[in-house]
Amino acid sequence: MESIIPLAYLIIFPGFLFLAVYGMFLQWVDRKLCAVMQNRMGPPWFQPFADFIKLLAKEVIVPDAADSAMFRALPYFAMAAVITALVSIPVSGPAALFSYQGDLVAVIYLLTIPTVTFFLAGWSSTSPYSTVGSMRVLTQLFAYEVPLMLSLIGPAILAGSWNISEIAAFFTAHPVLIPSQLLGFLAALIALQVKLERMPFDIPHAKNEIVGGQFTEYSGRLLNFFLLAVDMELVVGAALVNAVFLGGSLGFAGWAGIGVFLGKTLFITFLLALLKVLMARIRIEQMINFCWKYLAPVAMAQVAFDIFLKFKLG
């Protein structure tokens, strides 16, 4: 019985099932919000689920030139890394399921794994579109990783902890300090947008340039799990930003905690959707310039400010 409960956590809440369902729900929210902002109808609420079921039934085609075992394993790796990352992020209450000192760094690296699998997926597909797409994935990884990391360091310095749950608890205890993190919060949101490869940073799979990018050769079930991993990444990314910058569940637990979590992640999704509809897709070299010239210095300024604040507060 003792060993079943952690397993239930992993599989049902806040693990796989919750992530998958909430990920698809957020995908719908995102699509619907964009549609409304663009003066369209948008899909019905069950569209992501219908897409999921349809893709499950489709044939899986593995290119002859691809390494079959790796090609098939990669989507599951991406998904597993995302689920593992959520385990250390507080969802329904003030504390995460398994929290330890340094889990912030671990989560950032776990969230890098999906991007690496995207690269490998494109590279092992060997078609020209996916090769270009995977090169773009890697280029993008080197552009956003530093600003994202820097922007998450600021609150950690202020809270004096590398533990996500402790950072959330710190901001819950000192809500006045939340507005002081505005710059870092915005930098983290934009870096998250780049990480999730959403408009205007969907350069690796820009459809009118390189068709499906790194996923061009993927089909059926395998594509489905990649797309699901992307949806889950949105949830985990929003949860991470929520816990680090906005004080997580704000001390609520149980159903109230879940309510706070859902409300705040929905708000973050709204901000991300707003970013998505506001701009034209930029070129890869413009994206690198933007991340290094503007995003990284902004995140750096926040870190410097946080160090200053830390000394001031004692």
Add this chain to the structure above:
Amino acid sequence: MSKITIPLGPQHPALKEPENFMLVLEGEQITGATVNLGYNHRGMEKAAENRTYIQNLYLIERVCGICSHSHTTTYITNVEELAKCETPKRALAIRTLFAELERVHSHLLWLGVAGYEMGFETLFMYTWRDREQVLDCLEMLSGNRVHYSINTIGGVRRDISAEQKAGVIKRIDYLIERTNYYIKLALEEPTVAARTANVGKLPPEVAIERGAVGPTARASGIARDVRKDEPYLIYNELDFKLITHNTNDVFGRLVVRALELVESYKMIKEVLNNLPEGPIAVKVPMRIAPGECVNHYEAPRGEDIHYLKANGTDKPERLKVRAPTLANLQSVAYMMEGGWLADVPLVIAAIDPCMSCTDRAVVWDPKKGRKQVYGWEELRKLSIEQYKRRGVDFTRL
């Protein structure tokens, strides 16, 4: 870095019609590009020879889905010229009205496509929503949204009532407001500027050398517009500016098209307010006297040229269509080279390509029974020989 060759088309999300561009990439940069035509050949010119002049109207209208009025008007001008028919003034005014409405609908469509190709879907959705207004105008006036079928030999089919006039003006007023918003957006939104400025450069001398037409040429600072150079219909009575821009890039093409929209709105109002009285059509005999005729016309995409040869029967002996895209495609390969892969869809879209209008240049030798596509060198040699026989020597040109 090693080079990769990427095929863009014939089936590709960036292309609305089948066409092939082979791109040689070094990293993200393009070092070479070739354009391959001919996926859309429909044999329309041959088909035109087997139909009567009236039947051809329906065929010619379907050369292109967007500039359907342009093609029929050019064709009809040829027929009327050969038949020596005096087209009523009111019919010419109504044709001009449709021509400008068509330009508005085509340019708004282009704005949306450009937004889509630069990954700005909101712009795409907004412009296409507003384009519905002009499509409603066309539907109200002609009964059709795309193939208006307003032209007939000797005039037009439908007259315009006062009620319709008020409806069109109301919708045009709304569009003027929206277009001013898009112009502001194009000039102020930083990502649009980042994606279009210095992209697909076409210097004026190259544009002239490669025979660019329409907005593509005008964005390179070449003041070339058939409506001004050789006014047809009632353009010599209308007050409008010839829009040019000198940035030579996609941004210039965007600005030229947006400002042309404003000019078109002005013209539409002017035509509607000064519609001449009189009949809308005259009778033209079925058989057209022998003769040859060439006419050109400023379609939304550029200069459209039709050649017609009549032999005294009720069917043309030869009809040749030179659509504007064919003239502009020569510049595309130049514009893509040295650019980024990400800009390719936008550069192609910036000439507003209409491939199905264009594809009709395949050489087929029935004696040898083989198909052949002529390259530049062969075509040059052939044309020099042809002119030598006529007594003109172009060898040194």
